[in-house]
Amino acid sequence: MERRQFLKATGAAAAVSITEGLSFALPPAPEHVRSLPMNRGWRYKAEDVAGAERVAFNDAGFTEIVIPHTNVSLPWHNFDDKSYEFVSTYRRSFRPPTWAKGKRIFVDFEGAMTASTVFLNGEKLGEYRGGFTPFSFELTKLVRHDGPNVLTVKLDSTERKDIPPFGYEIDYLTFGGIYREVALRIVPQLFLDNVHARTLNVLTQPALEVDCFLSAPAKPADGKLALLVELLDGDRVIASRPHDVEPSRSSESFTPWMASIGQGSQTINDPAKYTVRLDDLKDIALWDIHFPKLYEVRVTFVHEGTPADQQTRRVGFREAAFTPQGFQINGKVVKLRGLDRHQTFPFAGQAMPARVQRKDADILRHELHCNIVRTSHYPQSRHFLDRCDEVGLLVLEEIPGWQHIGDEAWQDVAVDNVRRMITRDWNHPSIVLWGVRINESRDNDAFYTRTNALAHSLDTTRQTGGIRNFAASHLIEDVFTINDFGFPLREPNHPLYLNTEFVGHTFPTKTTDDDERQREHTLRHARIHNQLASDARYAGGIGWCAFDYNTHANFGSGDRICYHGVTDIFRLPKAAAGFYKSQCDPTEEVVLEPAFQWANGDESVGFTTALVCSNCEKLRFSIRPMFGPEDGWHQIAEIEPDHESFPHLKYAPFQIDKRGMRLDQFGFPWGDLRIEGLIAGKVVITKTLSGAGVDRDFHLTADDTTLNADGADSTRLVLRATDEFGTVRRYANDPILISIEGPATLIGDTPFALIGGQGAVWIRATQQPGTITVRAKHPRLGTKTLTLRVEASPRELV
Known part of the structure; x- marks a missing residue:
């Protein structure tokens, strides 16, 4: 049957049998690519440049950069945070493809720190306030199809008091820059704005309910409209179902996930929600921490017999809930054992690409054997969350904030952060709890009633929590999530109870500390988990924290570092990391x-x-x-x-x-x-x-041997001085001279002085394929050499 004939069939039940075995994947023609990366070719100046938004502005004095980008490179410690708190200017010239005429065009920013004022061809589109959540502006009416266009961003990276998490003081640094990816989105006049796939009855009769959000111009589209929802396992279509669309009907509206809400920017019309259900799914494998099986949901919007727009989402069939008996996944109690994560890195702040973000999930799941991570204290990179889905690492994701609650306008931005976080991430099976309070803030029942209610209205499948640090806090959310740095821990005072921070700042430990402190640091984590294991009322615990991180002058150890992690800031293990690592079954790894x-x-x-x-x-x-x-x-x-x-x-x-x-x-x-x-x-x-007390060997290793020539792809180089048996020599602090030949640049220092016998830098590929040769010279133990390959990357289409 031809597609046009299929679309003329009415009634969902009749159409199901007619379309059995059909698939409406869009052909791989350029005009069907809805999101075009535009991360290369930006021009940057580390100042607020007057007139830079004009098309004719001469930006020859700007530096060419690639996104993700930090507004200034910094040492790994002992720097002033004011070094990155300034307004900078980004410019990007582009021509939309010829097939974009007649379509709607948006620019999508995944994250820019902290307030972004965006211009197209000299016209101000608006300001978005927030550094951890995505935002978009529509360019359709201003874009030129017969000449060059200039997109300009004036980026304010100061700690503005009107934007969460700021307003008082916070114990972490946010850095600056357009540090997450940017894309040009080209869609039909009537297009798929978002997709929310909800798995149902996974333990009995698995089903899938898919909310499809269609955004339309003011005038409804003419002609026959339909949606096709498919569930795929690889290339195999497991189930499919069409759904007629009636543009004139009154549909439940939904605030768009990417439009800037109440912040002076352009907004798109509220999308209409259409729900399509796939029942009687057979032979569905469950997503679990030990077997994270993923499927794909594909939604095709069809107009007059022609596929017009399409989106895909990954899903996992799992049932996850906090209960009085503890946390359960797929009906089985699992004691949660995890660590909190900051997404910042040495030298580059938050501006690390997909490969490096994904590596953090691998470290937490495979090297530390955690089964949960908390994204403290803000939504984190989609690449990190994607990898959590793939490796079975559960996630508690929370909104930006740290102790302070601002005025009503500030709270409105925080509520908007809840919406953006959930509608960006609601398809991730790894996420099991939404954090809808400002970390360790005082009670504010009116404010938190808003955040909690919004979370439940957007996502009926997950429970909510909110991180507090006092037992008398009012529970408005579902799960009482609390930071408890005492020992022994408080007894649970609510049926659903999760410890979300412990040890951390009460016992900071450096890789250079002596045996007594290393031992006590390890034992403190072990004692907490022993107590958590003693009582089913504790769902488990998330320790503070995974990685050391940069902070302000009035926190940390006096060098702008909080040494709270079980690994150092380079993601290299301290002694306490061994405790987390050892808690896995020997069939997974003998430790x-x-x-x-x-x-x-x-x-x-x-x-x-x-x-x-x-x-x-x-x-x-x-x-x-x-x-x-x-x-x-x-x-x-x-x-x-x-x-x-x-x-x-x-x-x-x-x-x-x-x-x-x-x-x-x-x-x-x-x-x-x-x-x-x-x-x-x-x-x-x-x-x-070794008992000899001698540095015998020097090691240089890379997390990856192949990079992509996209100008951003990066990998970590680990440096270690060891004894003759490969054990790190804790007091080795030699300067390592690093040289790079080939298409890559160094993210880090050279020479680089070892800290606790180890350390790391990163290398970033340029846009040229070829071979990278890295040499690291130890002053006494010789030179080590690594060779990496940089493979050609497809050019950007815009």
């Missing part, structure tokens, strides 16, 4: 992480205690005295997990003191230490620590 360096005098009184985080059943310790034979290993202890101190942890840490290791058995036996992990009586993992 053995010493929380000490092997040194006889790093503590107040010699060497006292060996703390090891492991999921093994037993640990065996052996020593090889210095100057002894190569095979002169002597077993000095075999111990079991410390379930006496941690009775509720399945994988309790191992602790043994100096006396238990029988270090006096061989006189003065200092030498190499070997730790073997045993499961079912067999050695499954071994780690050896």
